[in-house]
Amino acid sequence: MADFTHFNEQGRAKMVDISEKTHTVRSAAAQTSVLVNQEIYQNITNQTMKKGDVLSVSQVAGIMAAKQTASLIPMCHPISLSAVDISFSWEQKKESFELFILATVKTTGGTGVEMEALTAASVCALTVYDMCKALDKGMVIGPAFLKEKTGGKNGDYHRQTLPAMHMEQRP
Secondary structure, eight states, X not given: OTTOTTBOTTSOBOOOOOTTSOOEEEEEEEEEEEEEEHHHHHHHHTTOOTTOOHHHHHHHHHHHHHHTHHHHSTTXXXXXXXXXXXXXXXXXXXXXXXXXXXXXXXXXXXXXXXXXXXXXXXXXXXXXXXHHTTTOTTOEEOOOEEEEEEOSTTOOEEOOSOOOOOOSOOO
16 A cells, blocks of 8 residues: 555555645646537526526636635645636537636645646536526536646646547537
């Protein structure tokens, strides 16, 4: 078990000790998307959804989620976040619209913020689904993936390609 950083000498789970790690500026950006029909797209962009402004609410949910990541993911360290930003963009498909969600998180500390960025993007997408499900439960979320990260001993990472969809058909 010595090769596994998240196991103690008894082979049981532990949180890794980061007390000796150098504090550096670290950032991460994660992306996901929600595929919606035209009716949902119109309601979101015209801000006529009965539950309110979908993008504003989901943006706040994503920010809150980033701050709560250590409460959700067992081995994540609770860290002080310097910044969380959520941005949106739309792309029209044949008969649907894809809402792209980009979550960017930053800290100065001894561990990275990849999980915080992924959590923020995912919860943001789930909030969009929750606010729109009355109109269509067939929305598709994902994939969610890390686009880039900077800082830390492992250096920077920049995704070169987008993940392939493993679905035969998207609405």
